[in-house]
Amino acid sequence: MRRAFIIGWPVEHSRSPLIHRYWLKRLHIEGDYERVPVSPDALEDFLASFADQGFVGGNVTIPHKEAAFRFCGATTQVAAQLEAVNTLWIDGGNLHGDNTDAAGFLAAIDEEAPGWGKDLGKVVVLGAGGAARSIIYALIMRGAREVLVINRTIARGQDLRRRLGAAIAAKSFADLPGALADADLLVNTTSLGMRGEAPLEIDLSPLPARAIVADIVYVPLETDLLRQARARGLRTLSGLGMLLHQAVPGFEHWFGRKPEVTAELRALIAADIEKS
Numbered sequence: 001m002r003r004a005f006i007i008g009w010p011v012e013h014s015r016s017p018l019i020h021r022y023w024l025k026r027l028h029i030e031g032d033y034e035r036v037p038v039s040p041d042a043l044e045d046f047l048a049s050f051a052d053q054g055f056v057g058g059n060v061t062i063p064h065k066e067a068a069f070r071f072c073g074a075t076t077q078v079a080a081q082l083e084a085v086n087t088l089w090i091d092g093g094n095l096h097g098d099n100t101d102a103a104g105f106l107a108a109i110d111e112e113a114p115g116w117g118k119d120l121g122k123v124v125v126l127g128a129g130g131a132a133r134s135i136i137y138a139l140i141m142r143g144a145r146e147v148l149v150i151n152r153t154i155a156r157g158q159d160l161r162r163r164l165g166a167a168i169a170a171k172s173f174a175d176l177p178g179a180l181a182d183a184d185l186l187v188n189t190t191s192l193g194m195r196g197e198a199p200l201e202i203d204l205s206p207l208p209a210r211a212i213v214a215d216i217v218y219v220p221l222e223t224d225l226l227r228q229a230r231a232r233g234l235r236t237l238s239g240l241g242m243l244l245h246q247a248v249p250g251f252e253h254w255f256g257r258k259p260e261v262t263a264e265l266r267a268l269i270a271a272d273i274e275k276s
């Protein structure tokens with residue numbers, strides 16, 4: 001039986017087991033996907049020994065994405081660019097890593113907002129952490145001409161410009177109204193608006209009617225940001241699609257079949273979020 005893991009610290013909150021076990025069952029594959037709490041001190045040992053413990057690979061979540069990247073013997077190009085991995089497997093005795101967050105975001109927005117990237121001019125990204133890095137990488141790959149990174153700590157936005165290129169400009173929250181005017185897409189990558197966190201209080205009125213508003217937060221499924229956008233008649237996208245789509249490549253590596261993000265899977269995870 002093939003077994004995969006998700007490691008994090010903490011990891012109890014992860015919904016990835018629900019997603020992968022759904023696919024295992026649907027595809028009649030004998031396998032399992034387990035949460036494994038791994039502290040930062042124990043990461044190196046775990047990565048060196050998981051194959052001996054019977055695992056074929058797994059996912060990596062906070063706070064291990066950058067550290068796990070450094071232990072990989074080989075990575076995909078996107079993981080090398082982002083210097084972080086969320087998906088691991090063994091090939092030829094070597095630890096391989098990929099970062100599927102960028103592709104997961106693109107697959108979700110392609111599915112939920114068809115035509116969104118046809119003529120992508122200005123994009124506004126709130127936040128400058130690891131999640132922002134993946135999403136900005138994805139947006140630049142799809143030809144965004146201008147990416148305004150709005151962050152409390154401006155130096156982190158400037159760091160993203162150094163890493164990912166001159167299409168990025170680092171701004172503060174005070175610059176937000178001007179940034180939103182004429183933006184094609186707004187993406188929240190901060191944890192603001194997540195259940196239990198501070199709210200994200202911004203005024204969306206400067207956004208043009210064509211703008212799409214995306215949130216990577218998926219608890220709650222509809223954040224205040226998305227509710228406000230929907231009330232204005234804008235197209236919206238929650239973090240659920242990205243969560244589901246980022247899981248696809250890992251499943252394929254570990255279990256040998258490409259799974260589908262079905263309406264049934266969406267409903268299953270949405271129900272779990274709503275009851276939590």
Ligand code: ATR
Pocket residue numbers: 126127128129130131132151152153156189190191192198
């Ligand atoms: P992740 O890897 O999930 O993106 P992270 O690297 O900790 O997590 O980044 C969290 C993001 O949320 C950052 O952009 C952070 O802003 P700072 O860089 O200034 O810390 C933002 N964030 C978190 N709490 C915030 C708050 N109360 N107000 C404004 N921004 C906040």
